Amino acid sequence: MKNRIYNNIHFVLVLSLSIAVFYSCERDFSEDVQFATFNNSGEIFIDAPVGLGSDFYFPFINSKATAFSVDDEVAFESESSMRFDVPNANDPEGSFAGAIFRIEGAGRDLTGFDALTFYAKASQGVTIAEFGFGQDFGENKFQVTRTNVTLSTNWVKYIIPIPDPSKLFEERGMLWYSAGTTETNGFGYTFWLDDVRFENLGNIAQSRPAILNGADVTQEGFLGVPVELTGLTQTFNTGSGENVTVVAKPSYYTFESSNTDVAVVNELGVVSVIGTGEATIDASIANVAAAGSLTLDVTRAFDFAPTPPQRDLADVISIFSEAYPNVAVDYYNGFFIPDGQTTQGGAPPLDLNGDLVINYTDLNFVAIGFFNEVPSVNATEMDTLHIDIKVNEAIDPGDFIRLQLANSVGNNETSGAYTINGDALTTDQWVSFDIPLSDFAGLTDRSQLGLLFFITDASITDIFVDNIYFYR
Amino acid sequence: MNNMIKNIRSTRLMLPIILLALSFMTSGCDTDDQQTVTTFTNLILSEEFDTDGAPNPAVWGFDIGTGENGWGNQELQYYTNRTENVKVENGVLLITAREESFEGSAFTSARLLTKDLFEEEFGRFEARIRLPYGRGIWPAFWMLGADIDENPWPGAGEIDIMEYRGQEPTVLVGSVHGPGYSAGEAISKEYTLEKDRFDTGFHIFGIEWGPNYINFYVDDVLYNQITPEDVTGEWVFDKPFYILMNLAVGGTFVGPPNAETEFPQTMLVDYVRVYKK
Numbered sequence: 065m066k067n068r069i070y071n072n073i074h075f076v077l078v079l080s081l082s083i084a085v086f087y088s089c090e091r092d093f094s095e096d097v098q099f100a101t102f103n104n105s106g107e108i109f110i111d112a113p114v115g116l117g118s119d120f121y122f123p124f125i126n127s128k129a130t131a132f133s134v135d136d137e138v139a140f141e142s143e144s145s146m147r148f149d150v151p152n153a154n155d156p157e158g159s160f161a162g163a164i165f166r167i168e169g170a171g172r173d174l175t176g177f178d179a180l181t182f183y184a185k186a187s188q189g190v191t192i193a194e195f196g197f198g199q200d201f202g203e204n205k206f207q208v209t210r211t212n213v214t215l216s217t218n219w220v221k222y223i224i225p226i227p228d229p230s231k232l233f234e235e236r237g238m239l240w241y242s243a244g245t246t247e248t249n250g251f252g253y254t255f256w257l258d259d260v261r262f263e264n265l266g267n268i269a270q271s272r273p274a275i276l277n278g279a280d281v282t283q284e285g286f287l288g289v290p291v292e293l294t295g296l297t298q299t300f301n302t303g304s305g306e307n308v309t310v311v312a313k314p315s316y317y318t319f320e321s322s323n324t325d326v327a328v329v330n331e332l333g334v335v336s337v338i339g340t341g342e343a344t345i346d347a348s349i350a351n352v353a354a355a356g357s358l359t360l361d362v363t364r365a366f367d368f369a370p371t372p373p374q375r376d377l378a379d380v381i382s383i384f385s386e387a388y389p390n391v392a393v394d395y396y397n398g399f400f401i402p403d404g405q406t407t408q409g410g411a412p413p414l415d416l417n418g419d420l421v422i423n424y425t426d427l428n429f430v431a432i433g434f435f436n437e438v439p440s441v442n443a444t445e446m447d448t449l450h451i452d453i454k455v456n457e458a459i460d461p462g463d464f465i466r467l468q469l470a471n472s473v474g475n476n477e478t479s480g481a482y483t484i485n486g487d488a489l490t491t492d493q494w495v496s497f498d499i500p501l502s503d504f505a506g507l508t509d510r511s512q513l514g515l516l517f518f519i520t521d522a523s524i525t526d527i528f529v530d531n532i533y534f535y536r
Numbered sequence: 537m538n539n540m541i542k543n544i545r546s547t548r549l550m551l552p553i554i555l556l557a558l559s560f561m562t563s564g565c566d567t568d569d570q571q572t573v574t575t576f577t578n579l580i581l582s583e584e585f586d587t588d589g590a591p592n593p594a595v596w597g598f599d600i601g602t603g604e605n606g607w608g609n610q611e612l613q614y615y616t617n618r619t620e621n622v623k624v625e626n627g628v629l630l631i632t633a634r635e636e637s638f639e640g641s642a643f644t645s646a647r648l649l650t651k652d653l654f655e656e657e658f659g660r661f662e663a664r665i666r667l668p669y670g671r672g673i674w675p676a677f678w679m680l681g682a683d684i685d686e687n688p689w690p691g692a693g694e695i696d697i698m699e700y701r702g703q704e705p706t707v708l709v710g711s712v713h714g715p716g717y718s719a720g721e722a723i724s725k726e727y728t729l730e731k732d733r734f735d736t737g738f739h740i741f742g743i744e745w746g747p748n749y750i751n752f753y754v755d756d757v758l759y760n761q762i763t764p765e766d767v768t769g770e771w772v773f774d775k776p777f778y779i780l781m782n783l784a785v786g787g788t789f790v791g792p793p794n795a796e797t798e799f800p801q802t803m804l805v806d807y808v809r810v811y812k813k
Contacts, residue, residue: 266731267706270669272798301669303733305703307796 101233102173106262108165108180108238111143116238117168122201124242128158140183140219140258148257150243153250162242164199174232177262180208180224180239186215186255192243195224198313200237205331207237209311215255225268227298227312228350267303271352273317274299275333275345278355285327285337285360289416293319293333293358298349317347317354327360337362366416369452369494369530381441382533383432383516386419392438396422398431398515407518422529423456428522432532435473435514443510446534447501449482454494456526459486463524467499468517471509479515480507486524494528501534573758574744574811576660581810585629591622595654598622599647599782601639607647608689611674612786612793614641622646628804631783633673635799643799647782655682655776660811661697662742662753663781668801669735672793673702674784675803677741679777690718693772695750698741701790702801705733708741710752712762716769719788723767725752725760738806746813747774781805 107114112134123129128151135147150161180197192213198206210224226232239260245251277295285291296317299309314333321327321335326343329335335345340362347354372387382388384396397411407430413420424430434441453465463486470479482503489495501510516532583595598617599607606612613633615621621644622631633645663677676699681692694713701707711724729739744751750773752760764771783803786792793799 264731267729267733269705269733269736270798301705303706305669305671305701305705 102170104173104176106172106174106177106264107260108262109146109182109257109260111139113165115167116165119168120165120238122164122166123158124160124162124164126158127160127162127242128155130157131161132163135256138256140185140256142258145256145258146260147254148241148243149254150245150252152252153245155252160242160244162194162240162244164201164240165238166200167236167238171234171236172232172238172262174226174235174262175229177232177264178226178229178268179263179265180226180260181221181263181265182257182260183219183221184213184215184255184257185217185219187217187253188248189214189216190253190255191215191247192241192255194240194242195222196240196310197224198232198235198237199240200235202236204237205313205315206231206235207240207313210308211311219258223265223268223302223308224310225298225300225302225308226262227273227310227316230350231316265303268300270299270301271349272299273297273312273347273349273352273354274356275317275347275354276356276358280357280359282359282361283414285335285343285362286366286416287337287340287362287364289337289366291335291337291358291360292415293329293335293345293347295356296333312349316349318349320346320348322346326362335360340364366421367454367492367494368416368419369421369454369528370496372450372531372533375535380533380535381443381446383434383441384413384420384422384532385530387531388533391434391441394433394436394438396432397424398433399429420530423527424518424529425526427518427520427525427527429517429519431515431517433473433515435512440473440512440514441534443501443513443534445536446510447536448534449499449501449504450497450531450533450535451499451529452494452496452531453484453489454528455489455491455524456528457491457524459489459491459524462486463489464520465489465524465527466517466519467504468515468519469501469504469507469510469513470515470517471507472512473514478506478508480504481517481519489524494530496531573753573756574660574662574742576744576811576813578812579809580656580659580812581654581808583629583808584627585624585805585807586627588625589623590617590619591624591629591648595650596648597651597653599649602641606787607784609784609787609789611784612641612672613643613645613784614638615647615782616644617646618644620644622648628806629781630802630804631675631781632800632802633668633783633785643785643793645783645785647780647784649680649780650778651680651682653778654810655778656810656812657774657776658746658812660742660744661779661808662740662810663698663808664738664740664806665698666736666738666804666806667700667702667705667734668783668803669702669705669733670793670797670799670801671703672786672790672797673801674787674790675700675702676780676782676784677808678780680780681772682776682778689713691715691772693775693777694718694722695743695745695773695777696722696724697743697752698754699789700734702735702793702797703790705735708734708754710743710760712750712767712773714767714769714772717767721768723762727752727754727757727759738804745773779808779810781808 136144139145196209298312319329323343325339326341345358399405408426409423413422466483468481638644679695684692696711699709706729708727711722713722
């Protein structure tokens with residue numbers, strides 16, 4: 065962006081100079097008047113790397129740095145190809161293959177192309193996790209990712225559409241990939257790419273951009289707490305009639321806020337909440353409206369829970385906090401299958417500028433689970449449960465929040481409950497509870513804790529929860 | 537600025553000179569080497585769709601419903617003449633396929649025909665159309681023998697000026713059907729657009745049809761000629777035919793739409809013109 069602005073200024077200066085010359089002595093324009101442009105070649109690898117310079121391969125951290133080579137034996141209608149040897153998962157030099165191909169020096173002008181294309185095949189049928197371009201280990205502003213690309217043992221042409229080519233007037237990130245072995249039981253394989261180039265196919269059409277994966281999301285926004293737009297995709301229909309969806313970076317989009325006194329969006333897709341009221345964020349790519357929108361209802365600044373004190377890590381087992389390392393959790397909105405989900409929220413927790421907070425709404429009964437696909441929690445050595453709760457509604461007599469802990473879920477399960485009475489809670493204020501685990505009557509064993517229930521029987525329906533941890 | 541205008545002027549001057557030179561070269565060539573796209577120029581039907589509302593009832597009728605077995609092709613749509621499915625607006629005829637539950641069908645669309653209203657033997661029939669896209673989408677601009685009530689399909693003959701599968705947005709199919717060469721045995725040819733597709737802009741689909749020949753063209757490309765020698769049965773095209781335009785959903789030619797097919801889908805017809813020699 066900077067560069068372009070500079071060039072534009074440059075252009076304007078030259079232009080005004082030329083106009084001045086024109087008016088002063090009736091001369092024609094200088095032939096030198098033109099935009100500064102960058103190399104507009106599309107070729108990346110034909111029989112060898114094309115115009116990338118000598119220092120263009122930058123592997124990802126923890127990937128095998130030697131995965132890429134030029135293969136003179138295997139090639140698609142040529143002498144050589146790009147060869148990628150994906151290592152075994154237990155390879156000490158790196159557990160996967162992945163890297164960016166970045167031009168050494170100035171980038172290319174790719175505005176005349178509509179897709180990155182290449183031929184590819186593999187030593188076995190395999191799914192490559194990610195292919196793309198626009199990743200430069202700088203801002204990666206125009207990164208594009210096509211995920212889960214299935215390669216066969218025959219050469220097949222693949223297309224990665226450019227979400228909006230007009231943005232790529234100087235791009236250094238020509239190609240990137242990331243390939244692992246989760247689908248091959250940890251065993252490595254080889255794949256080849258050839259005739260890698262940006263191309264003007266001319267038959268990529270029916271652009272269908274989306275933000276928030278196409279959903280119209282309405283949520284509460286908080287003053288000063290930015291929201292990052294996610295689920296950004298661009299879908300094209302290719303000449304063969306196939307819909308190809310790529311993940312696109314926010315800088316391909318034009319964002320619009322319906323109320324810039326409430327929320328504004330920058331080119332990185334970050335929504336800044338600057339005033340109270342309601343604002344809807346819409347987006348488009350190259351004047352095609354994106355599916356999905358974000359409506360923020362802003363009434364107040366967010367009041368965060370008190371920050372927990374520093375503790376020796378041996379003295380704490382954290383389920384949900386930013387203060388301590390958390391154990392893995394299966395889910396934040398668990399319900400019994402026959403009953404179905406009734407309580408909303410919590411899945412996922414609100415991300416308030418990196419500070420996660422659970423907001424349960426329509427609450428009557430919900431559980432945080434940590435036993436199913438993750439280890440259960442042995443809190444035998446701990447003696448207290450800490451939890452911060454803020455009730456977002458009026459509290460009536462008889463209202464309550466019952467916390468229940470279950471041990472060894474589904475297998476000689478035991479559990480105990482502790483009830484927080486409504487008079488111990490305060491509307492719109494965080495209240496911290498430090499509950500002795502011995503107060504959870506009936507919880508005789510806490511060596512395999514797996515569920516923490518919040519039960520209100522709908523007496524209290526809207527709460528924030530933060531800083532859930534066991535300690536001693 | 538001055539310079540720029542001068543340049544444009546000189547280019548404009550140059551163009552006719554080049555064209556002139558080219559035409560001299562053309563006349564110098566053996567005419568057999570020249571592909572002539574069309575020769576009929578006497579305009580006898582010009583449906584330009586310039587009046588908003590329903591298409592001109594003096595020329596266009598409708599097929600309504602599902603026909604028998606989805607118009608013989610297991611098509612999934614219910615044809616209506618509602619404005620939701622067919623209307624003229626902003627200078628184009630819009631035929632729109634919608635996903636909606638209607639009279640027992642999951643989709644609605646429209647089919648226009650000139651039966652008993654405009655029937656002609658021979659001529660140049662062309663339409664300028666922007667096609668829809670997506671799996672299971674099947675638009676067509678085609679003709680049936682006007683004697684079809686007495687002489688059932690395929691005996692009456694069928695000329696498909698344009699058929700297209702929404703899942704193959706670059707491929708046009710032109711065909712004839714007749715006794716002994718119908719349905720899967722039709723005499724057919726595909727034309728594939730290079731670096732372009734049929735759903736992003738208007739294209740002209742046409743035939744020039746005379747005694748014992750039908751020439752198929754798209755835009756300025758003549759891509760097929762069918763004569764009695766090409767058909768594997770009786771030639772049934774030396775008699776009047778009428779025009780049909782429709783947008784089918786599903787059916788044997790395209791297969792059903794899937795979750796990725798976007799609805800509604802609209803076929804935009806800029807004009808239908810018929811010329812005689």
